[in-house]
Amino acid sequence: MSWWGIAEEVWRKGPWTGEEDRLLIEYVRLHGEGRWNSVARLAGLKRNGKSCRLRWVNYLRPDLKRGQITPHEESIILELHAKWGNRWSTIARSLPGRTDNEIKNYWRTHFKKKTKSVTNNAEKEKNRLLKKQQFKQQRQMELQQEQQLFQFDQLDMKKIMSLLEENSSSSSSDGGDVFYAPYQMTHSSTTSGYNNNPNSLEEQLQGRFAPVNIPESTTMMNEENAIWNRFWNLDVVDGHGGNFGGAGATAACGPRKTYLHNLVIPFC
DNA sequence: AACCGCAACAACCGCACGCTG
DNA sequence: CCAGCGTGCGGTTGTTGCGGT
Numbered sequence: 633m634s635w636w637g638i639a640e641e642v643w644r645k646g647p648w649t650g651e652e653d654r655l656l657i658e659y660v661r662l663h664g665e666g667r668w669n670s671v672a673r674l675a676g677l678k679r680n681g682k683s684c685r686l687r688w689v690n691y692l693r694p695d696l697k698r699g700q701i702t703p704h705e706e707s708i709i710l711e712l713h714a715k716w717g718n719r720w721s722t723i724a725r726s727l728p729g730r731t732d733n734e735i736k737n738y739w740r741t742h743f744k745k746k747t748k749s750v751t752n753n754a755e756k757e758k759n760r761l762l763k764k765q766q767f768k769q770q771r772q773m774e775l776q777q778e779q780q781l782f783q784f785d786q787l788d789m790k791k792i793m794s795l796l797e798e799n800s801s802s803s804s805s806d807g808g809d810v811f812y813a814p815y816q817m818t819h820s821s822t823t824s825g826y827n828n829n830p831n832s833l834e835e836q837l838q839g840r841f842a843p844v845n846i847p848e849s850t851t852m853m854n855e856e857n858a859i860w861n862r863f864w865n866l867d868v869v870d871g872h873g874g875n876f877g878g879a880g881a882t883a884a885c886g887p888r889k890t891y892l893h894n895l896v897i898p899f900c
Numbered sequence: 901a902a903c904c905g906c907a908a909c910a911a912c913c914g915c916a917c918g919c920t921g
Numbered sequence: 922c923c924a925g926c927g928t929g930c931g932g933t934t935g936t937t938g939c940g941g942t
Contacts, residue, residue, distance in 0.1 A: 647910075647936080669927065685928075686911065721930060732930075733910080741907055 644678040648687055652677060656684055657692055690733045697729025701738050709735055710743070 644652075659675035665688065668681030677684065701709070705727055712723040720732035720739075727735065 645912075667927080681927075682913090683911075689929095690910075718931065736931075737909060741909090 642678070643672075643680045643683070645683070648691075652679065653687070653692060656688060660688060660692075690731045695729060696731065701730070705730065706742075709739065713739065713743075
């Protein structure tokens with residue numbers, strides 16, 4: 633309690649004593665696991681909930697397996713790490729009696745150095761393939777959406793073409809060509825991607841397509857290659873460095889675990 | 901014996917997620 | 922819908938023990 637009368641918790645840190653362990657074990661025996669924040673109050677420990685949980689999970693749990701990691705466990709760790717990466721808790725679930733912390737420490741001391749260079753290359757190659765697949769999937773989806781647009785489109789194709797020509801001739805004065813990309817490709821932040829209430833033909837058209845400037849002397853093939861190259865040069869797929877762009881970009885902005893997990897699955 | 905480097909392990913920290921009121 | 926809380930997870934740091942010089 634501080635001088636102005638407000639409770640001031642001073643949590644103990646550092647190594648656990650035998651007495652603290654005993655109190656924690658007794659608490660779990662009486663109340664079960666969970667509600668870790670009430671441990672301090674109910675068990676008389678000067679430790680915060682997080683610290684208590686960690687101590688229990690990593691050290692005091694009765695079902696923990698003591699002793700060195702066996703060669704068999706080691707091979708499982710290697711296999712699962714290759715499959716899931718640093719998802720230690722997931723790996724730990726496949727090794728009864730071992731904790732994520734234990735596996736994580738084991739990996740760091742035994743494999744990190746050895747595999748650093750190998751892993752870098754392997755990871756880069758894996759990410760390259762991942763991005764390639766993502767890009768292809770996205771292109772495919774866009775093409776499908778585009779095809780659907782045309783299927784439902786009531787517009788006269790000739791009118792569309794004449795409008796396109798009009799637009800391209802007026803916009804290409806800066807030297808670049810203009811073509812119309814599906815609206816979603818250029819307006820990724822909208823949910824529907826369409827002009828909801830188009831009136832004129834032009835409005836309908838502009839609602840669905842947006843002009844994209846293509847630099848002079850750039851063929852479609854070169855443009856595509858450039859995009860690929862930009863993707864391949866990204867190092868990490870973690871939501872900070874990598875971004876799968878286009879209409880799906882918002883999904884990749886927040887690196888949600890489930891999202892990343894789904895990305896990895898096809899490679900398992 | 902003293903020092904150093906390294907491995908192994910324990911514990912902390914920050915962040916994200918899910919639940920609940 | 923939102924804030925608060927509890928919990929889980931992964932990264933990082935601190936501590937200890939041991940072998941080599």
